[in-house]
Amino acid sequence: MSVWQAFVELLKRDLRLAVRRRAEIANPLLFFVMVIVLFPLGVGAEPNLLERMSAGVVWVAALLAALLTLDSIFRSDFEDGTLEQLLLSAQPLSIMVLAKVVAHWLVTGLPLLLVAPLLAMLLGMKSAAMGTLMLSLLLGTPVLSLIGAIGVALTVGLRRAGVILSLLVLPLYVPVLIFGAAAVDAAASGLPVAGQLYILAAFLAMALSLAPVAAASALRISLS
Amino acid sequence: MNSFMKWFHKWGSPPWFYRVSGKMLPWLTGLFVITLVYGLYAGLVLAPADYQQGDSFRIIYVHVPAAWMGMFIYMVMAAAALVHLVWRMKMADVVLISSAPIGAAFAFIALVTGSLWGKPMWGTWWTWDARLTSELLLLFIYLGIIALHSAVEDRQSAGRATAVLTLVGVVNIPIIHYSVVWWNTLHQGTTVARLDGPAMAPEMLWPLLSMAFAFKLYYVIVMMLSARGEVLARETKSRWVRELVGGK
Amino acid sequence: MTDLANSTVNLHADSVECSRDDRLLFENLSVEICSGEALILEGRNGTGKTTLLRILCGLRRPDVGEVRWSGVPIEECAVDFHRHMVYVGHLDGIKRELTALENLRVLQTLSGRGKFSVDEALDAVQLGGFEDIPVHFLSAGQKRRAALARLLVTDARLWILDEPFTSLDVQGIELVESLMDRHLSAAGALVMTSHHQVNLSAGVIKRLNLSEG
Numbered sequence: 227m228s229v230w231q232a233f234v235e236l237l238k239r240d241l242r243l244a245v246r247r248r249a250e251i252a253n254p255l256l257f258f259v260m261v262i263v264l265f266p267l268g269v270g271a272e273p274n275l276l277e278r279m280s281a282g283v284v285w286v287a288a289l290l291a292a293l294l295t296l297d298s299i300f301r302s303d304f305e306d307g308t309l310e311q312l313l314l315s316a317q318p319l320s321i322m323v324l325a326k327v328v329a330h331w332l333v334t335g336l337p338l339l340l341v342a343p344l345l346a347m348l349l350g351m352k353s354a355a356m357g358t359l360m361l362s363l364l365l366g367t368p369v370l371s372l373i374g375a376i377g378v379a380l381t382v383g384l385r386r387a388g389v390i391l392s393l394l395v396l397p398l399y400v401p402v403l404i405f406g407a408a409a410v411d412a413a414a415s416g417l418p419v420a421g422q423l424y425i426l427a428a429f430l431a432m433a434l435s436l437a438p439v440a441a442a443s444a445l446r447i448s449l450s
Numbered sequence: 451m452n453s454f455m456k457w458f459h460k461w462g463s464p465p466w467f468y469r470v471s472g473k474m475l476p477w478l479t480g481l482f483v484i485t486l487v488y489g490l491y492a493g494l495v496l497a498p499a500d501y502q503q504g505d506s507f508r509i510i511y512v513h514v515p516a517a518w519m520g521m522f523i524y525m526v527m528a529a530a531a532l533v534h535l536v537w538r539m540k541m542a543d544v545v546l547i548s549s550a551p552i553g554a555a556f557a558f559i560a561l562v563t564g565s566l567w568g569k570p571m572w573g574t575w576w577t578w579d580a581r582l583t584s585e586l587l588l589l590f591i592y593l594g595i596i597a598l599h600s601a602v603e604d605r606q607s608a609g610r611a612t613a614v615l616t617l618v619g620v621v622n623i624p625i626i627h628y629s630v631v632w633w634n635t636l637h638q639g640t641t642v643a644r645l646d647g648p649a650m651a652p653e654m655l656w657p658l659l660s661m662a663f664a665f666k667l668y669y670v671i672v673m674m675l676s677a678r679g680e681v682l683a684r685e686t687k688s689r690w691v692r693e694l695v696g697g698k
Numbered sequence: 699m700t701d702l703a704n705s706t707v708n709l710h711a712d713s714v715e716c717s718r719d720d721r722l723l724f725e726n727l728s729v730e731i732c733s734g735e736a737l738i739l740e741g742r743n744g745t746g747k748t749t750l751l752r753i754l755c756g757l758r759r760p761d762v763g764e765v766r767w768s769g770v771p772i773e774e775c776a777v778d779f780h781r782h783m784v785y786v787g788h789l790d791g792i793k794r795e796l797t798a799l800e801n802l803r804v805l806q807t808l809s810g811r812g813k814f815s816v817d818e819a820l821d822a823v824q825l826g827g828f829e830d831i832p833v834h835f836l837s838a839g840q841k842r843r844a845a846l847a848r849l850l851v852t853d854a855r856l857w858i859l860d861e862p863f864t865s866l867d868v869q870g871i872e873l874v875e876s877l878m879d880r881h882l883s884a885a886g887a888l889v890m891t892s893h894h895q896v897n898l899s900a901g902v903i904k905r906l907n908l909s910e911g
Contacts, residue, residue: 450752
């Protein structure tokens with residue numbers, strides 16, 4: 227079986243599983259909404275303040291929601307033994323990991339992306355920035371899934387994986403957050419956003435080529 | 451080159467490492483004391499006060515070398531990680547895990563001294579300065595490595611997992627640093643004044659270099675002590691350890 | 699695709715040593731498995747049977763020594779080695795939300811087709827009417843048989859099995875033993891651990907007890 231066929235089959239399998247476990251899709255979305263709703267409650271509903279903060283708040287909420295869902299990339303496969311079977315298949319593990327991460331992003335990242343503009347409106351984000359918001363999330367959330375996959379791969383067998391996972395992954399998320407939020411802020415002020423978006427695209431390219439390999443080696447270590 | 455590689459591979463043998471490090475430690479300690487005393491005396495007493503900041507600038511004699519050490523130790527760890535994963539050298543992961551707490555401590559010292567330095571100048575204990583923020587993230591990366599190592603039960607896997615994490619970090623640290631620097635210019639934050647570089651007067655520079663050297667020696671000494679302990683713990687059942695403990 | 703069905707098995711573990719949690723499990727252990735042979739690992743719990751199996755699969759590297767497939771260390775010929783072997787471990791290795799049919803179809807795409815179709819494989823493990831039910835509705839024994847169906851779906855010549863008879867009733871055990879006999883007669887090879895008495899009529903049976911020395 228060719229690598230491409232195996233990639234597609236694994237992707238389809240994971241999407242099929244996500245459909246059958248519908249709660250998994252709803253949880254990160256609800257969390258995303260809740261976090262954003264909490265901010266006005268915490269800092270006050272002064273429109274200018276909220277608008278100033280909107281880019282950062284939406285991005286931080288997206289980041290936290292992504293973090294929440296990371297565990298599901300490998301957890302169930304680890305527990306039922308399908309993960310070790312993937313390690314023993316004759317297919318390149320990094321491609322198999324990429325298939326799983328793509329499925330994960332489609333199920334958790336893409337919905338965030340679609341819902342974000344509505345939530346940004348709640349914070350009074352200027353409509354001029356909406357397009358950039360979606361574009362920055364489109365480029366950035368896959369990077370969050372890819373980098374997160376490395377963290378999950380390192381911690382998949384551990385007992386209190388969730389706590390360590392956040393510590394491992396959050397510093398690595400900082401550059402994506404900085405440029406993502408900055409792009410949206412710039413768009414809201416009418417400034418050019420090309421630079422920030424190009425950098426996000428560069429992060430995506432780097433993550434696509436390096437993260438699956440790193441996650442694959444981490445999986446081999448975790449399952450030995 | 452060949453003889454260097456042979457010498458290099460010798461360090462991979464636990465009994466050799468233990469013996470040679472034991473012989474080196476007294477010399478290193480002596481050198482450390484000398485450079486530390488000189489650095490502190492020359493920096494705190496002899497060097498003239500800065501015309502802008504008065505005596506509070508003297509904290510750079512701890513802050514700057516500590517910050518350098520935070521990065522230097524991480525580079526050593528990254529090299530050790532590479533050696534461990536590629537050449538499968540046994541001692542490499544011991545060096546890695548022994549260095550991590552020391553690196554974290556230096557990053558913490560750099561943060562605290564940086565914060566203390568900021569207080570007389572801007573009146574706040576913390577500023578979101580590019581360097582301090584980078585240093586803070588570096589500290590988190592160190593803590594992550596230490597946490598991962600203690601969480602993985604199997605020693606062989608723990609060493610390799612932390613090696614992978616260290617390498618992932620080394621790729622990301624420059625990216626994180628430059629992102630933070632860029633972020634800082636964007637939001638016009640304050641910059642903790644840099645007193646290094648060629649503009650520095652020699653009376654200020656020599657103590658600084660001496661402190662930097664002293665800190666490096668300190669790192670090597672403490673890392674070796676920690677690694678020696680780790681090696682003994684790992685190899686308790688081997689003959690050389692039993693001879694060492696019983697024979698003496 | 700190379701002729702998997704007719705290739706010979708040759709797996710050789712050379713002087714392997716392994717420690718787990720600071721306990722030496724085994725050292726200087728050498729074992730060889732060839733076509734038509736069944737290696738049964740015996741020993742009390744905790745003697746390292748599962749660890750040895752995982753070393754033979756390539757999931758874990760031994761502290762000392764190496765495992766070779768047809769003379770080549772398995773780290774170097776990993777893809778080739780994995781095409782020739784199937785592993786069924788303690789865990790079933792199937793997704794509970796998918797049906798048995800869906801599980802095996804995915805497996806075939808990842809590992810390549812064998813002589814048996816998915817339906818034939820499921821019939822052979824007597825899950826004939828149950829292929830369209832999500833696996834989590836099956837009984838433990840049925841789940842185990844669904845897990846073991848993977849052995850028939852590819853043409854892998856080497857079977858590495860960790861406690862294959864777990865959760866199986868008497869008929870289930872006889873069924874699996876007959877599958878193993880057929881496999882060995884067709885020049886396949888088998889490495890397994892088992893708490894149960896294993897009754898195989900075909901193949902050369904070797905036993906290795908890890909509790910001794």
